[in-house]
Amino acid sequence: MSPSISAEIPHVPRVFHNYPGANYILPSDEQEIHRLKLQHDVLKAAFDGKVLLAPIKLHTSPFVLDSGTGSAAWLLDVAPDMSPSAIMHGVDIENRLFPTSHPPNISFSINSIATLPEEWTAKFDLVHQRLLLAALRRSEWPKALSQMFRILRPGGYVQLGEAGAWHAGAVTERHADMLHTLFESRELLLEVSSDMSTFLRDAGFVDIRVETRTIPLGAWAGQLGADARDNFMGVYRGMKTPVLRSGGLGFVETEEDFDRLMDELEKEWDETKGAEMKFHIFIAQKPTECTT
Protein backbone atom coordinates (compact mmCIF):
# COMPACT_ATOMS: atom_id res chain seq x y z
CA MET A 1 0.00 0.00 0.00
CA SER A 2 1.40 3.44 -0.91
CA PRO A 3 1.70 6.04 1.88
CA SER A 4 -0.73 8.95 1.74
CA ILE A 5 0.44 12.13 0.01
CA SER A 6 0.18 14.18 3.16
CA ALA A 7 2.24 11.61 5.05
CA GLU A 8 5.01 11.92 2.44
CA ILE A 9 5.40 15.68 2.84
CA PRO A 10 4.61 16.52 6.47
CA HIS A 11 4.32 20.04 7.92
CA VAL A 12 4.86 21.89 4.63
CA PRO A 13 2.79 25.10 4.59
CA ARG A 14 0.36 25.02 1.68
CA VAL A 15 0.30 27.69 -1.02
CA PHE A 16 -3.00 29.06 -2.41
CA HIS A 17 -3.92 31.09 -5.50
CA ASN A 18 -4.42 34.85 -5.26
CA TYR A 19 -6.46 35.43 -8.43
CA PRO A 20 -8.80 38.40 -7.82
CA GLY A 21 -12.38 37.32 -7.13
CA ALA A 22 -11.70 33.57 -7.45
CA ASN A 23 -13.24 31.35 -4.80
CA TYR A 24 -11.13 28.18 -5.19
CA ILE A 25 -10.39 26.49 -1.85
CA LEU A 26 -7.64 24.00 -2.66
CA PRO A 27 -3.88 24.66 -2.64
CA SER A 28 -1.82 25.32 -5.79
CA ASP A 29 1.61 23.96 -4.94
CA GLU A 30 4.07 21.16 -5.68
CA GLN A 31 2.19 18.74 -3.42
CA GLU A 32 -1.02 19.51 -5.34
CA ILE A 33 0.69 18.84 -8.69
CA HIS A 34 1.51 15.30 -7.46
CA ARG A 35 -2.04 14.82 -6.22
CA LEU A 36 -3.54 15.96 -9.52
CA LYS A 37 -1.47 13.36 -11.37
CA LEU A 38 -2.61 10.64 -8.96
CA GLN A 39 -6.21 11.85 -9.35
CA HIS A 40 -5.96 11.67 -13.13
CA ASP A 41 -4.66 8.09 -12.89
CA VAL A 42 -7.45 7.07 -10.49
CA LEU A 43 -10.18 8.56 -12.71
CA LYS A 44 -8.66 7.05 -15.83
CA ALA A 45 -8.61 3.62 -14.19
CA ALA A 46 -12.22 4.05 -13.03
CA PHE A 47 -13.26 4.85 -16.62
CA ASP A 48 -11.53 1.75 -18.04
CA GLY A 49 -8.50 3.69 -19.29
CA LYS A 50 -10.58 6.23 -21.23
CA VAL A 51 -10.05 9.95 -20.74
CA LEU A 52 -11.76 11.24 -23.88
CA LEU A 53 -15.45 10.34 -24.04
CA ALA A 54 -16.73 13.12 -26.32
CA PRO A 55 -17.02 11.87 -29.94
CA ILE A 56 -14.60 14.30 -31.58
CA LYS A 57 -12.69 13.25 -34.70
CA LEU A 58 -9.07 12.68 -33.72
CA HIS A 59 -7.71 12.60 -37.28
CA THR A 60 -8.81 16.19 -37.96
CA SER A 61 -7.11 19.20 -36.36
CA PRO A 62 -9.35 19.92 -33.41
CA PHE A 63 -9.14 23.02 -31.24
CA VAL A 64 -9.33 21.77 -27.66
CA LEU A 65 -9.63 23.80 -24.46
CA ASP A 66 -8.96 22.36 -21.02
CA SER A 67 -10.80 24.66 -18.64
CA GLY A 68 -9.27 24.85 -15.14
CA THR A 69 -6.43 22.71 -16.45
CA GLY A 70 -4.29 22.68 -13.27
CA SER A 71 -1.20 20.60 -14.01
CA ALA A 72 -2.69 19.69 -17.43
CA ALA A 73 -2.74 15.99 -16.54
CA TRP A 74 -5.69 15.45 -18.91
CA LEU A 75 -4.24 17.47 -21.83
CA LEU A 76 -0.87 15.73 -21.58
CA ASP A 77 -2.59 12.35 -21.64
CA VAL A 78 -4.86 13.01 -24.66
CA ALA A 79 -2.19 14.86 -26.69
CA PRO A 80 -0.52 11.72 -28.16
CA ASP A 81 -3.91 10.50 -29.47
CA MET A 82 -4.64 13.78 -31.24
CA SER A 83 -3.46 14.71 -34.70
CA PRO A 84 -0.10 16.60 -34.52
CA SER A 85 -1.96 19.56 -36.04
CA ALA A 86 -4.46 19.66 -33.15
CA ILE A 87 -4.31 22.89 -31.16
CA MET A 88 -4.69 22.43 -27.43
CA HIS A 89 -4.90 25.13 -24.80
CA GLY A 90 -5.23 25.12 -21.03
CA VAL A 91 -6.55 27.96 -18.89
CA ASP A 92 -6.31 28.29 -15.15
CA ILE A 93 -6.26 31.05 -12.56
CA GLU A 94 -2.91 29.69 -11.32
CA ASN A 95 0.18 29.19 -13.50
CA ARG A 96 2.22 27.57 -10.71
CA LEU A 97 0.50 24.29 -11.63
CA PHE A 98 1.24 24.41 -15.39
CA PRO A 99 3.73 21.77 -16.63
CA THR A 100 7.21 23.03 -17.40
CA SER A 101 7.57 20.77 -20.43
CA HIS A 102 4.84 19.85 -22.91
CA PRO A 103 4.33 19.20 -26.64
CA PRO A 104 4.56 22.34 -28.83
CA ASN A 105 0.87 22.20 -29.78
CA ILE A 106 -0.20 22.72 -26.14
CA SER A 107 -0.23 26.25 -24.75
CA PHE A 108 -1.44 27.82 -21.51
CA SER A 109 -2.80 31.10 -20.26
CA ILE A 110 -3.93 32.53 -16.95
CA ASN A 111 -7.63 33.19 -17.16
CA SER A 112 -10.77 32.64 -15.17
CA ILE A 113 -13.27 30.45 -16.96
CA ALA A 114 -15.90 33.04 -16.06
CA THR A 115 -14.37 35.48 -18.58
CA LEU A 116 -12.86 33.84 -21.64
CA PRO A 117 -11.47 35.99 -24.49
CA GLU A 118 -14.00 37.42 -26.98
CA GLU A 119 -11.84 36.31 -29.90
CA TRP A 120 -12.37 32.65 -28.89
CA THR A 121 -16.04 32.78 -29.94
CA ALA A 122 -17.02 29.69 -32.01
CA LYS A 123 -13.38 28.49 -32.22
CA PHE A 124 -13.21 25.26 -30.22
CA ASP A 125 -14.26 21.71 -31.12
CA LEU A 126 -14.06 20.48 -27.54
CA VAL A 127 -14.04 22.04 -24.09
CA HIS A 128 -12.95 19.71 -21.33
CA GLN A 129 -13.35 20.61 -17.68
CA ARG A 130 -12.88 18.44 -14.62
CA LEU A 131 -13.45 19.03 -10.93
CA LEU A 132 -14.32 22.69 -10.57
CA LEU A 133 -16.81 21.98 -7.77
CA ALA A 134 -14.47 23.49 -5.18
CA ALA A 135 -14.11 26.64 -7.29
CA LEU A 136 -17.30 27.94 -8.87
CA ARG A 137 -20.02 29.68 -6.89
CA ARG A 138 -23.62 28.64 -7.51
CA SER A 139 -24.12 31.80 -9.63
CA GLU A 140 -20.91 31.17 -11.62
CA TRP A 141 -21.83 27.72 -12.99
CA PRO A 142 -24.40 29.02 -15.52
CA LYS A 143 -21.96 31.78 -16.53
CA ALA A 144 -19.08 29.34 -17.04
CA LEU A 145 -21.28 27.01 -19.12
CA SER A 146 -22.50 29.88 -21.29
CA GLN A 147 -18.86 30.89 -21.87
CA MET A 148 -18.13 27.32 -22.99
CA PHE A 149 -21.17 27.38 -25.25
CA ARG A 150 -19.98 30.66 -26.80
CA ILE A 151 -16.44 29.49 -27.56
CA LEU A 152 -17.53 26.17 -29.10
CA ARG A 153 -18.17 26.03 -32.82
CA PRO A 154 -21.64 24.72 -33.77
CA GLY A 155 -21.54 20.94 -33.31
CA GLY A 156 -18.68 21.15 -30.77
CA TYR A 157 -18.71 19.21 -27.50
CA VAL A 158 -18.22 19.75 -23.79
CA GLN A 159 -16.93 17.01 -21.53
CA LEU A 160 -17.32 17.80 -17.82
CA GLY A 161 -16.21 15.52 -14.99
CA GLU A 162 -17.44 16.02 -11.43
CA ALA A 163 -17.50 13.95 -8.25
CA GLY A 164 -20.85 12.73 -6.94
CA ALA A 165 -22.16 11.13 -3.75
CA TRP A 166 -19.93 9.11 -1.44
CA HIS A 167 -20.45 7.02 1.66
CA ALA A 168 -18.62 4.86 4.19
CA GLY A 169 -19.63 5.25 7.87
CA ALA A 170 -20.26 7.62 10.78
CA VAL A 171 -16.97 9.59 10.47
CA THR A 172 -17.61 10.06 6.75
CA GLU A 173 -21.08 11.41 7.59
CA ARG A 174 -19.65 13.88 10.13
CA HIS A 175 -16.97 14.98 7.66
CA ALA A 176 -19.60 15.33 4.92
CA ASP A 177 -21.60 17.64 7.23
CA MET A 178 -18.48 19.77 7.68
CA LEU A 179 -17.91 19.87 3.90
CA HIS A 180 -21.51 20.90 3.26
CA THR A 181 -21.13 23.70 5.80
CA LEU A 182 -17.84 24.84 4.26
CA PHE A 183 -19.23 24.76 0.72
CA GLU A 184 -22.42 26.58 1.69
CA SER A 185 -20.43 29.27 3.50
CA ARG A 186 -18.49 29.85 0.24
CA GLU A 187 -21.56 29.57 -2.05
CA LEU A 188 -20.01 26.47 -3.64
CA LEU A 189 -22.11 23.61 -5.02
CA LEU A 190 -20.86 20.36 -3.47
CA GLU A 191 -23.55 18.43 -5.34
CA VAL A 192 -23.09 20.19 -8.67
CA SER A 193 -23.31 16.86 -10.52
CA SER A 194 -27.02 16.69 -9.56
CA ASP A 195 -27.62 20.03 -11.29
CA MET A 196 -25.26 19.62 -14.22
CA SER A 197 -27.74 18.29 -16.80
CA THR A 198 -30.10 21.20 -16.04
CA PHE A 199 -27.23 23.73 -16.23
CA LEU A 200 -26.17 22.25 -19.59
CA ARG A 201 -29.70 22.32 -20.97
CA ASP A 202 -30.23 25.90 -19.77
CA ALA A 203 -26.97 26.95 -21.47
CA GLY A 204 -28.32 25.61 -24.79
CA PHE A 205 -26.54 22.24 -25.02
CA VAL A 206 -28.26 19.21 -26.57
CA ASP A 207 -27.70 15.44 -26.59
CA ILE A 208 -26.67 15.53 -22.94
CA ARG A 209 -25.52 12.21 -21.60
CA VAL A 210 -23.67 11.12 -18.50
CA GLU A 211 -21.36 8.23 -17.73
CA THR A 212 -21.03 7.29 -14.07
CA ARG A 213 -18.49 5.08 -12.34
CA THR A 214 -18.17 3.98 -8.73
CA ILE A 215 -14.71 4.41 -7.23
CA PRO A 216 -13.83 2.31 -4.18
CA LEU A 217 -12.19 4.14 -1.26
CA GLY A 218 -9.69 2.47 1.05
CA ALA A 219 -7.16 -0.30 1.49
CA TRP A 220 -9.87 -2.99 1.43
CA ALA A 221 -10.20 -2.36 -2.34
CA GLY A 222 -6.61 -3.03 -3.41
CA GLN A 223 -4.47 -0.57 -5.35
CA LEU A 224 -7.33 1.46 -6.86
CA GLY A 225 -8.93 1.84 -3.42
CA ALA A 226 -5.62 2.88 -1.85
CA ASP A 227 -4.85 5.36 -4.65
CA ALA A 228 -8.37 6.80 -4.54
CA ARG A 229 -8.09 7.12 -0.75
CA ASP A 230 -4.75 8.94 -1.07
CA ASN A 231 -6.16 11.26 -3.70
CA PHE A 232 -9.40 12.20 -1.97
CA MET A 233 -7.74 12.39 1.45
CA GLY A 234 -5.28 14.77 -0.26
CA VAL A 235 -8.26 16.90 -1.31
CA TYR A 236 -9.83 16.91 2.16
CA ARG A 237 -6.57 17.49 4.04
CA GLY A 238 -5.92 20.34 1.60
CA MET A 239 -9.03 22.09 2.94
CA LYS A 240 -7.48 22.57 6.38
CA THR A 241 -6.68 26.25 5.86
CA PRO A 242 -10.16 27.29 4.64
CA VAL A 243 -11.83 25.27 7.43
CA LEU A 244 -9.65 26.76 10.17
CA ARG A 245 -9.95 30.27 8.67
CA SER A 246 -13.72 29.82 8.90
CA GLY A 247 -13.32 29.17 12.64
CA GLY A 248 -13.64 25.37 12.30
CA LEU A 249 -17.32 25.66 11.25
CA GLY A 250 -18.47 24.11 14.54
CA PHE A 251 -16.78 20.78 13.72
CA VAL A 252 -13.14 21.33 14.79
CA GLU A 253 -11.45 23.91 16.97
CA THR A 254 -7.76 23.39 16.37
CA GLU A 255 -5.40 22.14 13.72
CA GLU A 256 -4.97 18.98 15.81
CA ASP A 257 -8.76 18.42 15.81
CA PHE A 258 -8.78 18.77 12.04
CA ASP A 259 -5.86 16.35 11.57
CA ARG A 260 -7.49 13.84 13.94
CA LEU A 261 -10.74 13.96 11.97
CA MET A 262 -8.79 13.33 8.77
CA ASP A 263 -6.93 10.39 10.32
CA GLU A 264 -10.23 8.88 11.52
CA LEU A 265 -11.77 9.36 8.09
CA GLU A 266 -8.88 7.61 6.38
CA LYS A 267 -9.06 4.74 8.90
CA GLU A 268 -12.80 4.39 8.36
CA TRP A 269 -12.35 4.09 4.59
CA ASP A 270 -9.59 1.53 5.01
CA GLU A 271 -11.75 -0.58 7.32
CA THR A 272 -15.13 -0.20 5.59
CA LYS A 273 -15.73 -2.61 2.78
CA GLY A 274 -18.01 -0.84 0.32
CA ALA A 275 -16.73 2.71 1.04
CA GLU A 276 -17.08 4.41 -2.33
CA MET A 277 -17.60 7.57 -4.35
CA LYS A 278 -19.46 8.20 -7.59
CA PHE A 279 -17.82 10.10 -10.43
CA HIS A 280 -19.79 11.49 -13.37
CA ILE A 281 -18.64 12.57 -16.82
CA PHE A 282 -21.17 14.67 -18.75
CA ILE A 283 -20.96 14.98 -22.52
CA ALA A 284 -23.09 17.49 -24.42
CA GLN A 285 -23.15 19.15 -27.83
CA LYS A 286 -23.64 22.70 -29.05
CA PRO A 287 -26.39 22.38 -31.69
CA THR A 288 -24.96 22.10 -35.20
CA GLU A 289 -27.46 24.63 -36.55
CA CYS A 290 -26.56 27.16 -33.83
CA THR A 291 -25.70 30.59 -35.20
CA THR A 292 -24.46 32.22 -31.97
Ligand SMILES: C[S@@+](CC[C@H](N)C(=O)[O-])C[C@H]1O[C@@H](n2cnc3c(N)ncnc32)[C@H](O)[C@@H]1O
Ligand atom coordinates in the same frame (compact mmCIF):
# COMPACT_ATOMS: atom_id res chain seq x y z
C1 LIG B 1 -9.28 20.23 -8.66
S1 LIG B 1 -8.28 21.10 -9.79
C2 LIG B 1 -8.53 20.13 -11.27
C3 LIG B 1 -7.44 20.36 -12.29
C4 LIG B 1 -7.67 19.62 -13.62
N1 LIG B 1 -8.94 20.00 -14.22
C5 LIG B 1 -7.62 18.12 -13.43
O1 LIG B 1 -8.68 17.48 -13.47
O2 LIG B 1 -6.51 17.60 -13.23
C6 LIG B 1 -9.21 22.56 -10.14
C7 LIG B 1 -8.44 23.58 -10.96
O3 LIG B 1 -9.31 24.65 -11.30
C8 LIG B 1 -8.58 25.86 -11.21
N2 LIG B 1 -9.54 26.96 -11.05
C9 LIG B 1 -10.23 27.30 -9.95
N3 LIG B 1 -11.06 28.33 -10.20
C10 LIG B 1 -10.90 28.65 -11.51
C11 LIG B 1 -11.46 29.64 -12.37
N4 LIG B 1 -12.39 30.51 -11.95
N5 LIG B 1 -11.03 29.69 -13.66
C12 LIG B 1 -10.08 28.83 -14.10
N6 LIG B 1 -9.52 27.86 -13.33
C13 LIG B 1 -9.92 27.78 -12.05
C14 LIG B 1 -7.67 25.65 -10.03
O4 LIG B 1 -6.58 26.56 -10.01
C15 LIG B 1 -7.26 24.20 -10.24
O5 LIG B 1 -6.11 24.09 -11.03
